[in-house]
Amino acid sequence: MPSTRPLSLSRLFSPPKSSGPPPCSCDAPARPARQSALKQRLSAFNWRGLVLPLAAFALLWLVSALHLVKNGLLVSPVDVARTAVQQIQSGALLRALSASLAREASGFVIGTAGGLLLGAALGFSRIATRVIGPTFDTFKQISLFAWIPLISVWFGPGDMAKVVFLSLAALLPVAAHTCDGIHAVSPRYVEVARAFRYSRLQMARFVILPAALPSIFTGIYLALIYSWLATLGAEYLLVAGSGIGNTLIDGSEQFRMDLMLFGIIVVGITGWALNALARGVERRVLARRSGASRERAAA
Amino acid sequence: MSKAIDQWPAITKRATLDREQASPASEQVQRRVRAIVWHLAPWLLPAALFTLWSIGCARGWIAPQILPPPQQVFDTLYELAISGDLARNTLVSLQRVLVGFGVGTLAGFFIGAALGLSRTVEAYVLPAFNALVQIPVLGWLPFLLLLVGVGEPLKYILIAHAALVPVTLSTMQGVRNTPAALDEVARVFGYSRLQRVVYVVLPAAVPTLATGVRLAFTKAWLALVVVELVASSEGLGYLIVYGRQLFQLDLVMASVVIVGAIGFAINRALDALEARLRRGQPSAFRE
Amino acid sequence: MTTTTVSEGIRIRNVSKRYAQQDEANGTLLVLDDISLDIAQGEFVSVLGASGCGKSTLLRLVAGLDRDFRGNISVDGERVRDTSLERGIVFQDHRLFPWLTASQNILAALRNAPLSTQQKREAVAEHVALVGLEGFEHAYPHQLSGGMAQRVAIARGLVNRPRVLLLDEPFGALDALTRGRLQNELQRIWQHERITMILVTHDVDEAIYLGDRVVTMAPRPGRVKRIAHVGLPRPRERSDARFIRLREQILADFTDRPAPADHGTPGSGLRASVHEPRITEWRLAW
Numbered sequence: 103m104p105s106t107r108p109l110s111l112s113r114l115f116s117p118p119k120s121s122g123p124p125p126c127s128c129d130a131p132a133r134p135a136r137q138s139a140l141k142q143r144l145s146a147f148n149w150r151g152l153v154l155p156l157a158a159f160a161l162l163w164l165v166s167a168l169h170l171v172k173n174g175l176l177v178s179p180v181d182v183a184r185t186a187v188q189q190i191q192s193g194a195l196l197r198a199l200s201a202s203l204a205r206e207a208s209g210f211v212i213g214t215a216g217g218l219l220l221g222a223a224l225g226f227s228r229i230a231t232r233v234i235g236p237t238f239d240t241f242k243q244i245s246l247f248a249w250i251p252l253i254s255v256w257f258g259p260g261d262m263a264k265v266v267f268l269s270l271a272a273l274l275p276v277a278a279h280t281c282d283g284i285h286a287v288s289p290r291y292v293e294v295a296r297a298f299r300y301s302r303l304q305m306a307r308f309v310i311l312p313a314a315l316p317s318i319f320t321g322i323y324l325a326l327i328y329s330w331l332a333t334l335g336a337e338y339l340l341v342a343g344s345g346i347g348n349t350l351i352d353g354s355e356q357f358r359m360d361l362m363l364f365g366i367i368v369v370g371i372t373g374w375a376l377n378a379l380a381r382g383v384e385r386r387v388l389a390r391r392s393g394a395s396r397e398r399a400a401a
Numbered sequence: 402m403s404k405a406i407d408q409w410p411a412i413t414k415r416a417t418l419d420r421e422q423a424s425p426a427s428e429q430v431q432r433r434v435r436a437i438v439w440h441l442a443p444w445l446l447p448a449a450l451f452t453l454w455s456i457g458c459a460r461g462w463i464a465p466q467i468l469p470p471p472q473q474v475f476d477t478l479y480e481l482a483i484s485g486d487l488a489r490n491t492l493v494s495l496q497r498v499l500v501g502f503g504v505g506t507l508a509g510f511f512i513g514a515a516l517g518l519s520r521t522v523e524a525y526v527l528p529a530f531n532a533l534v535q536i537p538v539l540g541w542l543p544f545l546l547l548l549v550g551v552g553e554p555l556k557y558i559l560i561a562h563a564a565l566v567p568v569t570l571s572t573m574q575g576v577r578n579t580p581a582a583l584d585e586v587a588r589v590f591g592y593s594r595l596q597r598v599v600y601v602v603l604p605a606a607v608p609t610l611a612t613g614v615r616l617a618f619t620k621a622w623l624a625l626v627v628v629e630l631v632a633s634s635e636g637l638g639y640l641i642v643y644g645r646q647l648f649q650l651d652l653v654m655a656s657v658v659i660v661g662a663i664g665f666a667i668n669r670a671l672d673a674l675e676a677r678l679r680r681g682q683p684s685a686f687r688e
Numbered sequence: 689m690t691t692t693t694v695s696e697g698i699r700i701r702n703v704s705k706r707y708a709q710q711d712e713a714n715g716t717l718l719v720l721d722d723i724s725l726d727i728a729q730g731e732f733v734s735v736l737g738a739s740g741c742g743k744s745t746l747l748r749l750v751a752g753l754d755r756d757f758r759g760n761i762s763v764d765g766e767r768v769r770d771t772s773l774e775r776g777i778v779f780q781d782h783r784l785f786p787w788l789t790a791s792q793n794i795l796a797a798l799r800n801a802p803l804s805t806q807q808k809r810e811a812v813a814e815h816v817a818l819v820g821l822e823g824f825e826h827a828y829p830h831q832l833s834g835g836m837a838q839r840v841a842i843a844r845g846l847v848n849r850p851r852v853l854l855l856d857e858p859f860g861a862l863d864a865l866t867r868g869r870l871q872n873e874l875q876r877i878w879q880h881e882r883i884t885m886i887l888v889t890h891d892v893d894e895a896i897y898l899g900d901r902v903v904t905m906a907p908r909p910g911r912v913k914r915i916a917h918v919g920l921p922r923p924r925e926r927s928d929a930r931f932i933r934l935r936e937q938i939l940a941d942f943t944d945r946p947a948p949a950d951h952g953t954p955g956s957g958l959r960a961s962v963h964e965p966r967i968t969e970w971r972l973a974w
Contacts, residue, residue, distance in 0.1 A: 150521075151528030158529075229442075236443035243668055244661035245626040248638070251645035251653050256467060293753055294783045296771045298848075299800045308796065312787040334539040338631050347539075354543035362544050370536040377535075390828055391787040 181360040182367075189364060194349075199368065202345035205261065206333045209268020214325050217273040221280025221321070225314070226306065231281070242274050246332065250339045261343055264336040271332035272325035279324070283317025284310055316388055323380045330376055334369065346372070469651040477651040478658070486640075491659065494625060494636040497553070501560025502621040506614055509565040513572025517606075518598065523573075530569070538563045538624050542631065551632045556625070563624035564617040571613020575606030611678040615671050622664050637663075696764055698727040698750065698852060698884065703759035705745060719745050720757070721909035729764075729851075732878055732885045734899030736892060738942065742910025743888045747854050750886065751777045764851060773801060776845035780857040782837040784829040790840045791816060791825035797844045815843040818877060835866035839873065846877070852884040859894065871897055875922060892935055897924055902934075904941050913941055 159179055166178030189195040224231050224238070250267055257263040287310050295309045337347025346368055353362035451471065457463050458470035465473075481487035515522045516530070538559055549555050579602045587601045629638020637660050644652030705720040720742045727733050737743045748754045750761055752771040761768040763775065776797075784793045791812050798808045816825055819839040829837055838858060845853050858874075859867040875898055878885055889895050895902045896918055906913040916938060920930060 148524055148528060150524040153525055154529040155532070232439065232442040233445050237446045240661070240665065243665045244657065245623050245664055247623065247627045247630060248641060248657050248660045250630065251641050252650070252657065255645065255648070255650060255653075290779070290781065290783050291785060294779070294785075296753060297751065297775075297777050298797050299771060299773055301800075304799060308799070309785070312785065315787070331537050331539060334537065335627055338539070338542065338627075350540065350543040354546045357547065359544075359547060362547060366536055366540050366544060369540040370532065373537060373540075374535040391830070 177360040177363065182363045185358075185360040186364045186367075189361075195368065198344055198346045198349045199372070201343065202333050202337065202347065203372075205264055205336075205345065206268060206329050209265050209332070210272045210326060210329045212265070213269035213272025213274075213329065214276050214322055216269065217276025217321065217325065218280055218318070220273065221277040221318075222284065224277065224281040225284025226310075231285075235281075238277070242278065246271055246274075246328075247335050247339070250336065254340055259340050259342050263340055264333075264343070267336050268329045268332050272329045275324035275328060276318075276321040279317050279321025280314065283314030283321075286317065287313040319384050319388065323384060326376055326380050327373075330373060466648055466650065469654065473651040474654050474658075477649075478655045481652075481655060487659065490636050490640055491663065494629065494638070495663070497556045497629075497636065498560055498621055498625045501557045501625070502564045502618055504557065505561035505564030505621065506568045506617055508561065509568030509613075509617070510572050510610075512565070513569040514576055514603075516569065517573040517576030518602070534566055534570075538620070539627060542628065546632060551634075555632060556628050559628050560621045560624045563620040567613045567616040567620060568610075571609050571616070572606065575609030575613075576602055578609070579605045608679040611675040615675050618667065618671055622667070626660060696729040697731070698725075698886075699760070699762045700725040700727075700746075700750070701760040703746070703749060703757055703761060705742075705749065705754075705757040718909040720749075721911045723759070723910070723912055725903065725912065725915075727852075727884060727886065730882050730884055732887070732898060732900045734895035734902045735886060735888045735905060736890065736895040736902055736938065737905035737910070738890060738907060741905040741907035743905050744856050745910065746905075747777075747856050747886060747888050750852075751775055751854050753777075772850075773848045774851045775854060776848060776850035776852070777854045778838075778841050778845040778856065778858045780860045782829070782834075782841040784837055784840055784844075786829050789826045789828055790821065790832065793829070793840055794844045794847050797847050801848055811847050815847045818846070818880070819843045819873065833866075834862050835870055838862065838870060842874070842877070846881065846883075850883065852886065855885065855887045857889055858887070860890070867894075872923075874898060879922065892938055893926060896931060896934055896938070897926065902938060904938060906941075914938070 162176075163179050166176055166181075220238075224235060246267075249270065250263075253267050253270075254263045257266050291309050291313055292305065295305050300309065333345070334347045334350075337343070337345040338351060341348065341351065346365060350362055350365040350369070353359070353365055454468070455471050458465065458468065478487075512526075512530075516527055517523075541562065542559060545555050545558055549558065583601050583605055584597070587597045592600065625636075626638050629636040630642055633639045633642075637656055640656040641653050641660075644650065644656060701724050703720055703723045704718070706716040706718050708716050723746060725733075735743045735746065745754070749757055750763075750768060752768050752775065755769065768775075784790075785796060788796060794812045794815055795808060798811060801808065803811065813825075816822060819842055821836060821839055821843070824832065824836065827836075829840075832840065838861075842855075842858070845855075855874075859870050862870065871894055874885075874887075878898075887895070887898055899918055902916045902918060904913040904916070905911065916934060918924075918934060920928065924931060
């Protein structure tokens with residue numbers, strides 16, 4: 103809108119006001135200038151997400167409190183809480199969880215190490231890929247749990263079989279992703295390294311492995327998830343020993359829904375924790391190189 | 402696309418002086434032989450393992466309870482096929498997985514679409530869904546055992562759940578990530594919301610969805626095997642457990658082979674289907 | 689016993705290259721046909737051509753990335769058999785390693801250089817300054833704009849003090865403004881370092897602006913069409929009449945237009961020597 107006001111000294115010295123859209127009655131009233139940090143966090147939190155869980159919780163509690171269903175299976179959240187406290191206090195939870203996690207850790211470590219070796223061998227050697235690759239691919243397709251009965255015969259019904267199974271569960275994704283990651287390294291980078299006269303070893307260490315690292319990490323991440331799933335499965339199928347899976351099976355056999363719900367919650371939390379751990383590590387190691395940072399400088 | 406590994410010979414071999422043109426005949430023969438060896442290479446390892454297995458059993462290095470000789474496994478497979486046991490159990494397993502997979506995929510599709518299209522639904526439902534997803538299918542198994550007992554519903558529910566989760570997540574992602582560019586084009590042509598969903602959002606989401614369905618089947622198959630191992634009186638998994646308990650390892654191995662073969666075949670079919678649906682976009686799916 | 693007259697610089701003699709076709713049984717694609725070229729020490733040569741004329745292939749042969757060809761390429765008397773630190777190369781896509789910072793990328797080129805760690809660090813700092821990227825040594829490639837990343841690639845190509853720097857359409861992926869700026873940069877660097885440079889490009893202006901000579905290549909099969917001397921002093925003006933005339937002459941190679949007559953007198957202005965169809969001859973779609 104062209105200005106028709108006469109030139110005045112005040113306008114000369116004051117910064118020009120930007121002409122925005124014309125004022126309208128729909129403009130929101132001016133907010134207070136500052137909101138405390140806490141208020142901001144609270145308003146950003148998704149309160150609606152709590153509606154469903156709270157409703158389910160309340161419904162469960164109501165139904166059990168009013169004894170609406172004459173079924174020994176329906177337990178109130180209070181019972182679950184009580185069981186939880188009891189389990190934690192008696193140390194049963196700690197024993198079961200630590201047994202499971204220890205087994206998972208050893209299986210994960212062994213499987214990852216083996217997977218890295220196998221994956222690297224397959225990745226770097228064309229011959230190995232051609233000879234071993236197809237067999238490995240086929241083998242990988244067989245549902246993992248189908249191996250448990252065989253493994254239990256060959257390694258006995260105890261912990262040894264479980265760890266073998268867990269190692270297998272971890273080895274497969276690590277080997278597959280390591281091998282794929284190495285194969286997928288762009289030949290462009292290899293050409294650059296050739297221009298620098300990199301030896302084979304230098305090429306592998308300074309170009310191929312860093313380039314394949316994201317894929318390798320994905321494999322390790324999957325190995326963590328799969329070995330956790332395998333831990334549970336192994337505990338169902340090879341019942342000797344203790345573990346959180348055994349807690350669930352016990353709850354099932356003893357018709358104790360409260361114990362089972364407790365076990366399920368523990369399993370859920372552990373799975374989530376492992377997931378978060380893996381993702382955190384991945385972010386720390388890989389963040390620098392990816393487009394995580396949006397800063398762009400001018401040419 | 403040539404892989405980095407194809408560049409290796411260029412680096413390792415010291416550059417040769419310009420060689421005389423090798424006589425074409427010998428070079429052709431060399432190339433032929435190399436091609437044949439290359440084609441047969443994948444069979445080398447299985448052949449070697451098989452030979453080792455046969456010899457090991459024949460020489461008595463391994464007890465037949467631990468590892469039955471190949472001939473026995475073949476015989477068992479043959480008997481299973483003839484007696485109709487194989488067909489019966491396979492059908493039971495296939496029926497379970499297909500029904501469960503179908504129901505789970507369909508449900509997952511609708512839930513995922515709802516979550517993706519409506520911010521309100523997402524706000525209310527997604528947190529609870531995410532929390533439930535943290536519990537693996539196996540974690541639900543004892544719970545459902547208690548609730549519905551050992552029977553067909555148990556299998557269907559578990560397999561459906563296994564399929565539902567990936568399908569929901571990938572549908573939600575596919576619907577949410579409609580390229581803004583396509584959305585704008587739809588707006589320019591004045592599409593109604595329904596038209597937009599049907600003609601733009603859903604087709605654009607198909608590739609992501611295809612990957613999700615592919616993953617869902619793998620998980621459904623896995624769930625089937627587990628549930629049949631733990632709590633079943635029929636099906637391929639049951640055959641495995643049955644054989645195990647009677648120490649009839651030939652039965653166990655035969656069943657494992659069948660499970661593997663069927664899984665393999667269906668995976669291949671789904672891969673081809675996914676490739677068609679993705680129309681050339683590379684798949685992020687990798688087990 | 690007879691000494692060769694030119695042992696310095698690059699000699700390309702009768703270079704031919706064929707690609708074997710995968711679909712045809714015995715058909716091969718002739719990509720380069722008997723290319724011969726001499727490049728003097730310290731010269732800047734632009735190789736100009738449309739897509740598919742084999743100019744990038746030729747550059748890769750000189751770099752030693754590809755050893756399958758007929759003919760002879762030698763640099764300073766030594767035959768080109770493989771890659772060498774004496775021949776630096778800058779690609780069109782900068783190809784910086786995304787997991788290294790800018791200065792680490794430049795350092796990566798020195799891994800096999802016979803220098804001490806201290807000397808390497810100094811060389812890196814020196815070349816970062818040469819391309820004008822002080823302050824961005826610790827930036828990762830994804831944090832740099834296209835122009836900056838390409839500058840790092842140029843520094844990386846130069847840090848080994850090669851005898852020749854090969855540039856394969858280095859500015860092709862950049863916007864026009866950045867391209868102009870980087871062309872100036874490259875010219876400044878060349879005048880400072882005075883190493884032999886071979887630039888492959890499809891941009892006529894760029895070729896004339898930067899090169900002492902412009903080698904035009906024709907496609908299918910790739911062969912040298914014309915070698916033009918650019919006798920203009922640097923820094924060159926793109927609006928100089930001689931520049932424009934040379935441009936028209938070279939462009940005429942690529943179109944079916946007759947080459948504009950060489951009037952020889954500077955400042956004679958442009959002549960419209962091309963027949964444009966009159967507007968009445970156009971046919972509109974509606």
